[in-house]
Amino acid sequence: MKKFNKTQRNFGIVMIAICLISISSGCKNFLDTQKQGEYTSGDYPYPSGSGAYDQYLFGAYNDLRAYGVHSDAFIVATSIRSDDADKGSTASDGGSDVISMDNFPVLANNGRANSLWTGYYALINKCNITLDKIDNDATIIATDAIKTQSRAEAKFIRGYAYFMLVRLFGRVPLIDKVLTVEQSNVPQSTPAEIYALIESDLTFAAANLPVSWESKFVGRVTKGAANGMLAKVYLTQKKWAAAMGAANLVMTSGQYDLSTPYDKIFSESGENSKESVFEVQATANAKVKTDNGVQYASIQGVRGSGVWNMGWGWNTPSTALEAAYEPGDPRKARTILYTSTATTPGITIYGEITPIGLPNPRYNQKVYTNPTFRASINDTFGYWMNVRILRYADVVLMYAEAANEIGGTANTTAALAAVNSVRFRARNGNTAILPNITTTDQTALRLAIQHERRIELAMEHDRFFDIVRWGISQAEMSAAGKTAFVASRDNLLPIPQVQIDLSKGVLTQNP
Structure with missing residues (x-):
């Protein structure tokens, strides 16, 4: 396989x-x-x-x-x-x-x-x-x-x-x-x-x-997908004003918003929602299980046996990512699927209890498939799951990053509003967690935005490119225990x- x-x-x-x-x-x-x-x-x-x-x-x-x-x-x-x-x-x-x-x-x-x-x-x-x-x-x-x-x-x-x-x-x-x-x-x-x-x-x-x-x-x-991708292209090159402008065109288009709950975005029912700017489309049914699909979810699926044979078990959340979440952040539970131990059950987003003895203690829950859907097509490998390439929250955070880098009172205010809108959605009505970011210091706000990108987009194929363009790949990889990484060679x-x-x-x- x-x-x-x-x-x-x-x-x-x-x-x-x-x-x-x-x-x-x-x-x-x-x-x-x-x-x-x-x-x-x-x-x-x-x-x-x-x-x-x-x-x-x-x-x-x-x-x-x-x-x-x-x-x-x-x-x-x-x-x-x-x-x-x-x-x-x-x-x-x-x-x-x-x-x-x-x-x-x-x-x-x-x-x-x-x-x-x-x-x-x-x-x-x-x-x-x-x-x-x-x-x-x-x-x-x-x-x-x-x-x-x-x-x-x-x-x-x-x-x-x-x-x-x-x-x-x-x-x-x-x-x-x-x-x-x-x-x-x-x-x-x-x-x-x-x-x-x-x-x-x-x-x-x-x-x-x-x-x-x-x-x-x-x-x-769509037009929004093109402007959103342009924003990322500009951001990668540190063309801050162009990145902010392109992201703003997406944000003012009226086509996207942060109304989709975070725990729904990555489910089958969350595909092509108001959060979606660019998704690779995939589908399957009981007769055609793979031909119109993509193997993205299967490669990351829980590696077990029987009904828990969902894939290869690759791309598991690291301890460094696990430790990066703020206390009570609901996004952690939607991102990291824990496997059961003798004392602590691992529970999926659909309420299933994971087996004891799986090869890894953590799996990527953002690609975890709905058991009802699995049963309906008699398949566990998730070829039907779309691949989220560009989400609206990503665009909002790019806007925040570019605005902060340009600086000035108005742009700092805009950057704070943008990053806090993402945190507002994430806290899901719980005012005791994820307080608004209030700092107006450019360096402190830069670090806050970088942290928010890491958490909001965790396990979604942006992190490596982000730490490279921020110039922090050596420090972050070493801190995570990947000590053989050499930025000048491995970026x-x-x-x-x-x-x-x-x-x-x-x-x-x-x-």
């Missing part, structure tokens, strides 16, 4: 080159699921409200669920690699690839690093194919409005993919068009050049995507050696 599947093999640049001259099949799957409605032979591929390029766009959307994009390697590189999580499972499970992501150093032959590289470039290729069809295929008849909207969707997904790549690897090849095999050996661009493309793609997307979609197209990217993953070899030295290793 934990062996690489076909999408993880070392296709490398050869795989990318082949993809560059092919058009993916299976484009129907992303939106042709229970949640999004079902096409018939009479309206596929252009149902009402759809467009002539959806057969290509849906291939890109479908790849968001790919094993190499938002499953195994994604969890390992964005969460297990951080101070908030440990590998979990048994000591040897996952092999050297995963163990080294947890304990460092990560070597150039790491298969998970290569899986991310090939996965995101395959996704980028599908976006480039879509853009090429829009610009150059005269046999496809579409209005200018549909062309612009479809171009915006493809550019959003491409911008997001490059944002992941530049944060993971730093210098990566910039491929923004369909190439021939002969053209496909592309040298690395600087991070600044990659960020320029990301900003261009997301700015275009923000200007041309719809504010919302009909319910049958839930999960398609970035190594360029996969198989890619360097296939490029015949055109690609070069990170320092």
Whole structure:
């Protein structure tokens, strides 16, 4: 179960080159699921409200669920690699690839690093194919409005993919068009050049995507998703004013709010709520348990037997994260699932008592599935769980961080209001916990906002990138016991050696 599947093999640049001259099949799957409605032979591929390029766009959307994009390697590189999580499972499970992501150093032959590289470039290729069809295929008849909207969707997904790549690897090849095999050996661009493309793609997307979609197209990217992702791109580069402005566009759009209770956000019933800015869509039923899903929740599911065989047991909350919560913070109970001991029962959010003797004392409860849903489809592995990529609270906290960094009385007041709105939702009416932050000292408020991001977004794939951009990765990782971590080496993953070899030295290793 934990062996690489076909999408993880070392296709490398050869795989990318082949993809560059092919058009993916299976484009129907992303939106042709229970949640999004079902096409018939009479309206596929252009149902009402759809467009002539959806057969290509849906291939890109479908790849968001790919094993190499938002499953195994994604969890390992964005969460297990951080101070908030440990590998979990048994000591040897996952092999050297995963163990080294947890304990460092990560070597150039790491298969998970290569899986991310090939996965995101395959996704980028599908976006480039879509853009090429829009610009150059005269046999496809579409209005200018549909062309612009479809171009915006493809550019959003491409911008997001490059944002992941530049944060993971730093210098990566910039491929923004369909190439021939002969053209496909592309040298690395600087991070600044990659960020320029990301900003261009997301700015275009923000200007041309719809504010919302009909319910049958839930999960398609929106103007809010583009502005929210832009805010994170700007924040990563310390472009504070631009980040604050982009976040503010999301906050004033009227599409999102903090009304969804924290304990509901991560459940099946909380999917695509007012909290959701960008979610990868997944679904399953009794007959189709995995094909329209994503393995994200299963990889992190409780590792047990019988009804408690829910997955691999990876990505377990660390003792460092456990200790970071303020007294009484309800978010701790929603995030950390404890297993039972001889003296203390572990109780899930649905009231089940966990078994004694599971391999790990803690599991990620944010991916814990509803037992009623599990029973209805006779499955425990959670392929139906959406992946929350960007939440509204994340945007609000980005706004607070940027406002505080800009400084000044008005911005400090705005930063306090934003961060306290997140704490207000978290305390859930209990005025005895999580008091408002009141400090107006910029340094103290910075630390308070950083703490709030850690707790609010715990186990959600942001922590490692946050501590790197804050310049505190060395101190935080050492404090969490990951003493082999060396920031100058480990803030970035190594360029996969198989890619360097296939490029015949055109690609070069990170320092």
